[in-house]
Amino acid sequence: MRGVVLHAPGDVRVRELDDPKIIEPTDAIIRVTAACVCGSDLWPYRGVEEVHDQPMGHEYVGVVEEIGSDVTTVKPGQFVVGTFVAADGTCEICRSGFPSSCVDRVFMSEVGTQSERARIPHADGTLVATPGMPDADLIPSLLAASDVLGTGWFGAVAAQAGPGKTVAVVGDGAVGLLAVLAARQLGAEQVIAMSRHRTRQELAVEFGATAIVTERGEEGVAKVKELTGGLGAHSVVEAVGTQQSMRQAIGSTRPGGHVGFVGVSHDVALSGENLxxxxxxxxxxxxxVRRFLPELIDLIWQRKIDPGRVFDLRLPLEEAAEGYKAMDERRATKVLLTI
Amino acid sequence: MRGVVLHAPGDVRVRELDDPKIIEPTDAIIRVTAACVCGSDLWPYRGVEEVHDQPMGHEYVGVVEEIGSDVTTVKPGQFVVGTFVAADGTCEICRSGFPSSCVDRVFMSEVGTQSERARIPHADGTLVATPGMPDADLIPSLLAASDVLGTGWFGAVAAQAGPGKTVAVVGDGAVGLLAVLAARQLGAEQVIAMSRHRTRQELAVEFGATAIVTERGEEGVAKVKELTGGLGAHSVVEAVGTQQSMRQAIGSTRPGGHVGFVGVSHDVALSGENLxxxxxxxxxxxxxVRRFLPELIDLIWQRKIDPGRVFDLRLPLEEAAEGYKAMDERRATKVLLTI
Incomplete structure (x- = not known):
């Protein structure tokens, strides 16, 4: 089968790879319908993480082709959305609502899903079947649920976004924009999007942002305080993962408020005193994501939300390299690969 | 009046100070019955914080002598317990349950309460009257409620200690020991005290600890995991404030669990990746503390808890210097000053 590998930093190739096979009785094999390039794929692409011929991708939707003997909740022919961390669904950590920290978790980025087929470990704890075969226009939104929507949603839930709350979102990538959508869906009264990019600001407003703050750092914090009676937001979602964005998020939150941080932290050191x-x-x-997936699929299936709007570039799998380049150069917010 | 000042690091003196006066209509003046030396008083004592002739102390119980014209909830002659941060009780942050971050807060350590009298700002938001004049044997416990009990209690609440939970407590000072007591009162099933001092271990067991872990650092983390099916505790209270204790606390907590950290952080930098x-x-x-004070006073008044047991040295105010020395040399866990 064809699949994407990162040959070396900056060098994305589409190659012939071995077809995946069932290894464990809890595995499923899916034919991938669409995958995408994630902001976190850019870390190894930029050489921040070492890599050599690494299969890439961890977001995916597709059709089940084969299941292991222990799989009971999905079957061949079903369309499924999967999470970016495979989880057994049965351990105490999964049952407490944190399957992404499952004791037997497998990061799908170690498996790779930017390919024609993929082996999905722990299929019962990882895949959720849609009510039927989706219309083509629903595919991007279902794909978004696999990671960026689910991650933005978790950020908003972790920040306790809800009725009566003012929510600020630091970061205007796909996750930040979808945290705006999530905050509104969860009933937030005000949603402040922090962005200085016009097209992203526009999408934030479409997703429900009630105010835009273009300032960053201390100035951004001051602006959020100005909008919240001097106190700071009740809830802040951090969706970048840098020292500056974490400081901005914590500084923008009122005492007793909640920060949900979902940007993968790189070189961040938080001052204990400040915290x-x-x-x-x-x-x-x-x-x-698995905790939210049934609800998210339902909202998408009923066309109540349209998170697929974050994809602003669609390319066939063979042109994956251009997708990485466009993301890296910030020409694209989020790239969808059709397979 | 007589009162304690820290003349310079390591140099505690009892001096003649000006009698306090009502300044704001929301002030009260109290005659201090008992005060104490806090672990956090040791930071300036050890020269970690700069100081010169600083009035000391922030924990206190006493009798109201005079009130400002706006004070309505306490009156002269009443015995009161006060919190270590004075708060207006009316701002949005106070009403949301975080009076220690009140927009008009005054740290009582800036006022000083190791003295015969003290001015209490925001009396209505800071003082709580007891049902009557307490028996002498209740004074230590009521005094503990002013800070160490209230702080340990908050640590346990922040860590979401409760029925069915396993709680670990890092730190065996007065706050850590009272976090053990709090965790049990809040219904925790197992309480693991991390301590290597025999007398403190014994008090932890009296307060409800079900297991003692003497190891520290990575070994301590491994031991807590061994006691919790490999997962870590549901709830961990950090009551020290160092880099090692914070790492130990976070490492001892299972994914999705809760850390309540109440040790005043000094030179702590938390890795974003690790978090x-x-x-x-x-x-x-x-x-x-104000959030919990009515409940804590009630539990003490009904003799359901005896947090005053953490005081293992009692001295008259004039001998305050010896109290600091005993705490600094770890000859005493907690020192009560009678006035």
Whole structure:
């Protein structure tokens, strides 16, 4: 089969790879309908993480082709959305709502899903079947649920976005934009999107942002405070993962408020003193997407939300290299690969 | 009046100070019955914070002598317990349960309460009257409620200690020991105290600890995991404030679990990556003691808890210097000053 590998930093190739096979009785093999390029794929692409001939991709939707003997919740022929972390669904951590920290988790980025087929470990804890074969226009939104929507949603839930709350979102990538959508869906009264890119601002407003803050760092914090009676937002979603964005997120939150941080942290060191005296609740990490997936699929299936709008570039699998390049150069917010 | 000042690091003196006066109509003046030396008083004592002739102390119980014209909830002659942060009780942050981050807060350590009298700003938001004049044997416990009990209690609440939960407590000072007591009162099933001091271990067991872990650092984390099916505790209270203790606390918590950190952080830098992949809830800061004070006073008044047991040295105010020395040399866990 054809699949994407990162040969070396900056060098994306589409190659002939071995077809995946059932290894464990809990596996499924899916034919991938669409996959995408994630902001987190850019870390190895930019050489921040070492890599050599790494199969890429961890977001995917597709059709089940084969299941292992222990799989009971999906069957061949079904269209499925999968999460970017495979989880057994049965351990105490999964049952407590954190399948992305499952004791037997497998990061799908280690498996690779930017390919014609993929082996999905822990199929029962990882895949959710849609009510039927989706219309073509629903595919991007279902694909978004696999990671960026689920991650933005977790950010908003971790930040306790809800009725009566003012929510600020740091980061205007696909995850940040979908955290705006999530905050509104969860009933937030005000949603402040922090962005300085016009097209992303527009999408944030379409997704429900009630205010845009273009300032960053301390100036951004001051602006959020100005919009919240001097106190800071009740809920802040951090969707970047840098030192500056974390400081901006914590600084924008009122004492007793909640920060949900979902940008994969790189070289971030949080001052204990600052955290102590900020007195904010903090929760982050790889999003437990599986917890939200049935609800997200339902919202998409009923066309109540359209998260697929974050994809602003669609390319066939063979042109994956151009997709990485466009993301890296910020010419695209999010790239969908059709397979 | 007589009062304690820290003349310079390591140099505690009892001096003649000006009698306090009502300044704001929301002030009260109290005659201090008892005060204490806090672990956090040791930071300036050890020269970690700069100081010169600083009035000391922020924990206190006493009798109201005079009130400002706007004070309505306490009156002269009443015995009161006060919190270590004065708060207006009316701002949005106070009403949301975080009076220690009140927009008009005054840290009582800036006022000083190791003295015969003290001015209490925001009396209505800071003082709580007891049902009557307490028996002498209740004074230590009521005094503990002013900070160490309230802080340990907040740590346990922030860590979401409760029925069915396994709670680990890092730190065996007065706050850590009272976090053990709090965790049990809140219904925790198992309480693991991390301590290597025999007398403190014994008090932890009296307060409800079900297991003692003497190991520290990575070994301590491994031991807590061994006691919790390999997963880590549901709830961990951090009551020290160092880099090692914070790492130990976060490492001892299962994914999706809760860390309440109440040790005042000094030179702590938390790795964003570690926090991200730990996927724990984090909440800390100066304890919002006022939120818990009515309940704590009630439990003490009914003799259901005896937090005053943490005081293992009692001295008259004039001997305050010896109290600091005993705490600094770890000859005493917690020192009560009678006035």
């Amino acid at each position: 102590f005296f900020s007195q904010v609740h903090l929760l982050g990490g790889p999003a437990p | 991200f992949f730990s996927q724990v809830h984090l909440l800390g800061g100066p304890a919002p």
